[in-house]
Amino acid sequence: MMWRVVILTSMALVLLACDQRAKREIGSVTVRIAIHRDPIAFLPLRVSQTHGYYQQQQVDVRMSDVSGGSKAIEALLGGSADVAVGSVSDVILLAAQGRRLRCFYVLYTRPLVALAVAPELNGKIRSIADLKGHTVGVSAPGSASHQFLNFQLESAALSPNDVSIVSVGMSNSSIAALEHRHVDAAVLIASAITNFEDRHRDTRFLADTRSPNGAQHAFGSAEFPSLALVAEDAWLQTHADAVRRLVRSVREGMHWMHDSSVEKVREEIPESARMNNADSDYQAIRDAQQVISPDGLMPADAPQRIVHLLASSDSRVKQVDVSQLYTNEFASMK
Numbered sequence: 001m002m003w004r005v006v007i008l009t010s011m012a013l014v015l016l017a018c019d020q021r022a023k024r025e026i027g028s029v030t031v032r033i034a035i036h037r038d039p040i041a042f043l044p045l046r047v048s049q050t051h052g053y054y055q056q057q058q059v060d061v062r063m064s065d066v067s068g069g070s071k072a073i074e075a076l077l078g079g080s081a082d083v084a085v086g087s088v089s090d091v092i093l094l095a096a097q098g099r100r101l102r103c104f105y106v107l108y109t110r111p112l113v114a115l116a117v118a119p120e121l122n123g124k125i126r127s128i129a130d131l132k133g134h135t136v137g138v139s140a141p142g143s144a145s146h147q148f149l150n151f152q153l154e155s156a157a158l159s160p161n162d163v164s165i166v167s168v169g170m171s172n173s174s175i176a177a178l179e180h181r182h183v184d185a186a187v188l189i190a191s192a193i194t195n196f197e198d199r200h201r202d203t204r205f206l207a208d209t210r211s212p213n214g215a216q217h218a219f220g221s222a223e224f225p226s227l228a229l230v231a232e233d234a235w236l237q238t239h240a241d242a243v244r245r246l247v248r249s250v251r252e253g254m255h256w257m258h259d260s261s262v263e264k265v266r267e268e269i270p271e272s273a274r275m276n277n278a279d280s281d282y283q284a285i286r287d288a289q290q291v292i293s294p295d296g297l298m299p300a301d302a303p304q305r306i307v308h309l310l311a312s313s314d315s316r317v318k319q320v321d322v323s324q325l326y327t328n329e330f331a332s333m334k
Contacts, residue, residue: 028231029242030060033083033229034075036068038171039273040284041112041190041227042085044292047268056252057245068139068170069227076101076230083240083246086230087111088298089306091325096316100237103228103326105110105247105296107254110215111226113148114193115206118178125185125244128156128206137168137177137186144226145187147313152207152218154312175199193276194284210287215322219309225293225302228326236327247330251296258292265289296331 035042045063048054054061066072069086076084077099084101091101117125125131131153138146146277150160166175175196177183185206188196193210197203211217212222229250236243257265262282266274275281303322310317 003054029058029239029245030062031083031239031242031246032081033061033063033085034066034072034081035063035085035302036072036170037065038192039269040281040288041108041290042087043251043265043268044107044253044257045085046253047256047320048249050268051248051253051256053252057249059242059245059249061246061249062289065198070140070142070143072180073101073230076232077228081230082235084230085227088225088228088303088326089144089147089310091230092303092317092320092322093142093147093314095320095322095325096314100233100324101230102233102324103230104236104243104296104330105229106293106298106331107227107250108224108225108288108291109293110209110219110222110224110291111144111148112190112193112210112291113145114188114208114210115149115152115185116178116193116196116203117206118181118183119203120181120200121184122200122204125206126204128152131156131185131206132158132162134184135164135166135182137166137174137183139170139174139189140167141165145189147310148207148218149187150313151309160313171195185190185235190288191275191281191284194280194287198275198277198280210290212250217303221305223299223302224305226291226296228298229289240303243330244333247296247333254292258289258294262286262289297328298326298331 066075069090073086073090077079088103091103094101119308136149138149154158166181166183168174168186173190174186174188174192178186207218209218215222215224262285265285266281305319
């Protein structure tokens with residue numbers, strides 16, 4: 001009888017050890033994410049970290065800050081990140097150059113961008129056509145903000161060669177470039193729009209996609225998926241379980257940000273990154289809440305609309321098979 005007890009006890013200990021080992025292995029999966037620095041636009045991913053959503057899914061997420069979306073894509077292609085938070089437009093442009101990545105979770109249904117005029121020139125530059133011969137700032141050459149500018153210029157019967165392009169970065173650096181007249185106009189992104197608007201109450205944007213009407217005017221559609229989680233196909237295939245757990249975690253963060261009060265959301269922003277005026281932060285948060293994707297899915301007709309915009313920057317995109325550049329497999333799961 002005693003030997004049976006010994007055997008059963010030993011088996012139980014082995015099974016317990018295997019179970020603990022399996023849990024350690026699940027928890028040891030690391031996902032490196034390159035993310036750029038806007039304090040509000042990327043808050044859902046940070047909320048998922050501070051609220052323990054990654055930990056609940058037993059995925060170890062390590063985020064690295066970069067200076068812009070194109071830099072996040074560079075980190076992904078260079079191997080220092082597994083996942084990038086990048087624009088769908090960047091993924092399409094890369095495909096036109098023979099480099100294929102895949103979007104697997106859409107964060108926002110349209111971009112939060114605005115084309116602002118330097119305060120000194122407010123009233124002198126009244127339309128996009130008036131930008132001819134002027135210097136215009138974008139976050140970085142070839143970035144999504146640069147692509148947006150090119151499309152707006154073409155829509156106004158101008159060529160990208162009709163303006164001088166300067167890199168001004170994002171957030172405070174883009175605002176400083178306008179205020180110190182380093183540029184005559186600039187494409188502002190997310191919270192920088194509200195911050196600039198708060199500092200210059202009489203400002204007038206030449207384009208502003210924060211509202212459905214503004215997006216319709218700028219893009220020809222109120223729905224224009226912008227930022228997404230992006231990875232290489234091979235990594236998605238070999239790390240499918242980690243991707244599923246990552247998506248569940250990010251979805252929780254997205255829902256929390258969408259459903260929480262602006263006061264609660266602001267508390268999640270590091271104090272050093274908050275605007276001086278709390279109301280400006282609140283408005284920027286409301287803007288972001290309006291465009292958070294409810295399900296992370298890519299609408300089937302959306303990539304082709306983005307191709308139309310990008311054709312003004314690179315005609316090769318017309319030949320891209322956009323169906324190969326995204327998957328709804330992970331976003332559609334429970």
